Amino acid sequence: MLYREAGQFKTxxxxxxxxxxxREDRIGLALxxxxxxxxxxxxxxxxxxxxxxxxxxxxxxxxxxxxLTGYTGLLSLGTGAFMGVGAYACYKLMTAFPGVNVIVxxxxxxxxxxxxxxxxxxxxxxxxxxxxxxxxxxxxFFLQWCxxxxxxxxxxxxxxxxxxxxxxxxxxxxxxxNATPQTRYLVVLTIVILLTWLASNLVHGRIGRMWIxxxxxxxxAELMGIxxxxxxxxxxxxxxxxxxxAGALLVFLWYGGAEYDVFNINQSFFILFMVIIxxxxxxxxxxxxxxxxxxxxIVLGIVLPAMLSPFGLSVGADVxxxxxxxxxxxxxxxxxxxxxxxxxxxxxxxxQKLLVWPFPY
Amino acid sequence: MSFRKLSLxxxxxxxxxxxxxxxxxxxxxxxxxxxxxxxxxxxxxxxxADGMHDYLEMLNQRDGGIGGVKLVLEECETGYDTKKxxxxxxxVKGKNPVVVNPWSTGITLPLIPRASVDKIPILSMAYGLSAxxxxxxxxxxxxxxxxxxxxxxxxxxxxGQKEGGLEKLKGKKIGFIHLDAAFxxxxxxxxxxxxxxxxxxxxxxPVAAQDMQNQSxxxxxxxxxxxxxxxxxxxxxxxxxxxxxxxRSGYPMDKFYSVWWPSxxxxxxxxGGAKGFKMxxxxxVGTNFPAIQDIQKHVVDKGMSKAQKDKVGELxxxxxxxxxxxxxxxxxxxxxxxxKKAVTGEDVRRGMENIKLDAARLKxxxxxxxxxxxxxxxxxxxxxxxxxxQEWDGAKWVKIxxxxxxxxxxxxxxxxxxxKDYAEKNxxxxxxxxxxxxxx
Numbered sequence: 001m002l003y004r005e006a007g008q009f010k011t012x013x014x015x016x017x018x019x020x021x022x023r024e025d026r027i028g029l030a031l032x033x034x035x036x037x038x039x040x041x042x043x044x045x046x047x048x049x050x051x052x053x054x055x056x057x058x059x060x061x062x063x064x065x066x067x068l069t070g071y072t073g074l075l076s077l078g079t080g081a082f083m084g085v086g087a088y089a090c091y092k093l094m095t096a097f098p099g100v101n102v103i104v105x106x107x108x109x110x111x112x113x114x115x116x117x118x119x120x121x122x123x124x125x126x127x128x129x130x131x132x133x134x135x136x137x138x139x140x141f142f143l144q145w146c147x148x149x150x151x152x153x154x155x156x157x158x159x160x161x162x163x164x165x166x167x168x169x170x171x172x173x174x175x176x177x178n179a180t181p182q183t184r185y186l187v188v189l190t191i192v193i194l195l196t197w198l199a200s201n202l203v204h205g206r207i208g209r210m211w212i213x214x215x216x217x218x219x220x221a222e223l224m225g226i227x228x229x230x231x232x233x234x235x236x237x238x239x240x241x242x243x244x245x246a247g248a249l250l251v252f253l254w255y256g257g258a259e260y261d262v263f264n265i266n267q268s269f270f271i272l273f274m275v276i277i278x279x280x281x282x283x284x285x286x287x288x289x290x291x292x293x294x295x296x297x298i299v300l301g302i303v304l305p306a307m308l309s310p311f312g313l314s315v316g317a318d319v320x321x322x323x324x325x326x327x328x329x330x331x332x333x334x335x336x337x338x339x340x341x342x343x344x345x346x347x348x349x350x351x352q353k354l355l356v357w358p359f360p361y
Numbered sequence: 362m363s364f365r366k367l368s369l370x371x372x373x374x375x376x377x378x379x380x381x382x383x384x385x386x387x388x389x390x391x392x393x394x395x396x397x398x399x400x401x402x403x404x405x406x407x408x409x410a411d412g413m414h415d416y417l418e419m420l421n422q423r424d425g426g427i428g429g430v431k432l433v434l435e436e437c438e439t440g441y442d443t444k445k446x447x448x449x450x451x452x453v454k455g456k457n458p459v460v461v462n463p464w465s466t467g468i469t470l471p472l473i474p475r476a477s478v479d480k481i482p483i484l485s486m487a488y489g490l491s492a493x494x495x496x497x498x499x500x501x502x503x504x505x506x507x508x509x510x511x512x513x514x515x516x517x518x519x520x521g522q523k524e525g526g527l528e529k530l531k532g533k534k535i536g537f538i539h540l541d542a543a544f545x546x547x548x549x550x551x552x553x554x555x556x557x558x559x560x561x562x563x564x565x566x567p568v569a570a571q572d573m574q575n576q577s578x579x580x581x582x583x584x585x586x587x588x589x590x591x592x593x594x595x596x597x598x599x600x601x602x603x604x605x606x607x608x609r610s611g612y613p614m615d616k617f618y619s620v621w622w623p624s625x626x627x628x629x630x631x632x633g634g635a636k637g638f639k640m641x642x643x644x645x646v647g648t649n650f651p652a653i654q655d656i657q658k659h660v661v662d663k664g665m666s667k668a669q670k671d672k673v674g675e676l677x678x679x680x681x682x683x684x685x686x687x688x689x690x691x692x693x694x695x696x697x698x699x700x701k702k703a704v705t706g707e708d709v710r711r712g713m714e715n716i717k718l719d720a721a722r723l724k725x726x727x728x729x730x731x732x733x734x735x736x737x738x739x740x741x742x743x744x745x746x747x748x749x750x751q752e753w754d755g756a757k758w759v760k761i762x763x764x765x766x767x768x769x770x771x772x773x774x775x776x777x778x779x780x781k782d783y784a785e786k787n788x789x790x791x792x793x794x795x796x797x798x799x800x801x
Contacts, residue, residue, distance in 0.1 A: 044455070045451070045454070045455070046451050046452060046454070046455060049451045050447070050448045050451035050452065054444070095786070145569075148541055148542070148569075155786055156782075157782070157783075157786060160542070160543035160546060161470045161543055163470065163471075163473075163474065163786070163787055164474070165786075165787050166787075176474065176787075177474035177475045177477070177478045178478055254447075255443065255447055255471045256471050256474060256475065257470045257471040257473070257474065258443065258467075258470070258471060259443070259466070259467045259470060259542060259543055260542070261443070261467055261542060261570060262443055262444075262467075264570070264571065265571065298448065316398075316436060316667065317396060317398070317435075317436035317437055317438040318396070318398035318399055318436075318438055320438065321398070321399045321438040321440065322399065325399075
């Protein structure tokens with residue numbers, strides 16, 4: 001009833017090609033962003049630290065992989081390693097130049113990841129599909145090997161771990177143990193919104209169309225004058241940039257310290273599942289995917305014991321863990337059967353239905 | 362249905378659950394137990410979790426808690442995964458835990474800087490960051506009873522004794538098969554330093570975490586290099602796989618030594634061939650102690666434990682008991698110092714610094730002869746206690762040596778350098794402000 005197109009006229013090309021042509025969508029988005037910022041002040045520290053910060057970090061990584069896999073159609077299993085490159089680069093940069101604000105280094109560390117990503121993207125010109133996945137798997141193992149074997153990367157730290165030193169922004173600690181979850185959440189949220197906005201402009205513009213053309217049929221795209229090498233490498237670079245920033249955020253603004261093992265192959269699969277469940281080739285799908293894969297198990301962990309206790313069933317932490325695995329697994333299969341194009345497609349169908357409601361068409 | 366509604370609903374549920382964490386009454390002490398009964402390390406984690414839980418539950422059942430205050434035990438499942446471990450920490454943080462036991466080096470590292478901010482002590486028993494033995498730099502972290510450097514020096518010392526003196530090791534070759542992670546690499550600098558000073562040769566065989574189950578290439582190299590001794594630094598499925606491969610490749614098992622993590626099941630995986638395999642240990646196995654018999658009587662027989670009856674008293678079960686002994690002792694000391702009944706994390710930190718488990722106290726606790734004595738202090742959060750060597754006789758572990766003292770002179774240098782290094786790398790690492798208690 002409230003959500004309808006009637007009465008909103010598009011009088012120029014700019015309005016017609018807008019990403020959010022409906023006023024309701026724009027208001028909704030503004031409300032969501034406002035609510036996200038409000039949560040920093042309303043949410044408990046558990047909600048911020050254990051749920052929202054990681055959710056945003058994984059969403060950002062999922063956007064990164066989505067640019068590569070969803071928009072350009074190149075399957076990659078090296079996401080975890082590219083995130084690692086960002087984290088290690090950020091650590092080296094901020095310990096070597098402690099005078100420069102760390103926010104700058106978080107953004108710059110993405111470029112190192114982009115360079116590495118572009119390097120490992122070179123084979124994508126000749127090989128496709130599963131074969132490319134195997135090539136990126138090599139990146140995963142090689143980079144992980146570097147993280148373990150090059151002590152220079154961790155400044156010869158005996159424990160071999162990255163740890164977040166104290167860093168401030170406007171005099172408030174945003175990194176290190178003294179930073180409150182609130183300030184860290186605000187920093188992560190702002191970075192994620194900024195980069196999502198950038199990604200949205202990229203994928204809706206000329207570059208995004210080039211990527212989509214390559215994905216849909218690379219031969220036809222080439223005949224139309226799109227250069228496959230540059231386009232594919234650009235996709236690898238941009239995707240790795242996002243993953244790198246996400247990796248730096250993961251270690252320094254969420255964990256506060258980590259071993260190399262955080263960036264293992266499981267991390268790559270974790271992000272890939274988010275992209276597939278959320279919806280290939282959709283930015284909002286990246287957020288949905290991260291929510292389903294990351295937040296749902298946490299909610300289940302809290303809700304299940306509360307649901308079972310009225311029936312006199314007190315279950316241990318391990319049973320809850322097994323139940324989590326089973327329920328999340330079943331849900332993934334359910335969603336893939338009901339909507340193979342991911343949660344983003346469901347969201348789109350829902351919006352279509354709302355537009356014409358109460359009529360069926 | 363609108364997904365916006367759904368996601369709003371989800372957010373609301375999460376927020377409610379996050380804010381409405383049950384507040385515990387003041388007359389109880391909240392002890393969270395981080396466990397891993399699932400995942401690739403469950404084979405080790407389950408027994409430790411059972412041992413930890415059962416000892417504390419026994420105190421609840423037998424004595425009504427510690428000092429008359431009931432312990433509220435809650436398990437949080439980490440699956441040995443850093444992500445979930447950090448989530449567990451956040452989940453328990455609001456409930457005033459008196460101590461956390463991460464049971465994973467990966468989870469310990471992110472928690473170390475937070476401990477002093479959140480005022481929650483960390484007990485990482487013989488794992489974690491070795492440098493945290495320095496109480497003056499890490500007032501909130503405890504890692505008794507020995508560091509990995511202590512452990513390595515004990516093994517070298519034992520081998521030296523068998524050869525007839527450390528200098529007899531000159532010209533020998535010692536293989537070091539280790540998990541290729543911070544944990545496994547930590548002893549390497551000390552090993553190389555010892556090799557240079559004594560004159561033996563070192564061959565390193567790193568095993569990456571994803572290849573733990575498949576060590577054929579490492580053991581093939583070992584077969585080629587023919588090291589006189591093999592020393593292992595492994596955890597989880599790596600230990601069992603290593604024993605199996607060692608047996609298969611025909612390595613003489615009586616020359617194969619390990620740090621304190623393999624379990625009975627790991628040794629059993631070598632079949633009959635594992636006989637002669639040796640490892641360090643610092644506590645007894647078996648149930649022949651009043652406290653452990655109390656666990657059987659008050660907890661296991663009443664069906665309040667998840668442990669199988671025949672696993673009670675096995676190596677890793679008793680390791681869990683030892684961990685809980687330290688928790689309980691920290692709480693008891695905290696009550697003694699502060700005079701409070703329901704102590705907080707800050708009190709327990711002081712209590713842990715005053716742990717004094719001498720023979721009389723161990724006897725009082727019903728654990729006479731269970732382990733070496735342990736005294737912690739303001740400066741020393743580790744104790745650097747000796748461990749003994751035990752050998753697998755094909756069916757059980759047999760103690761074969763007296764306690765071996767670590768080479769303190771060598772270890773101390775490594776430790777001080779590492780602690781200083783950590784504090785320097787983390788610019789702004791807080792100076793210790795917590796006052797020291799007079800030893801009572």
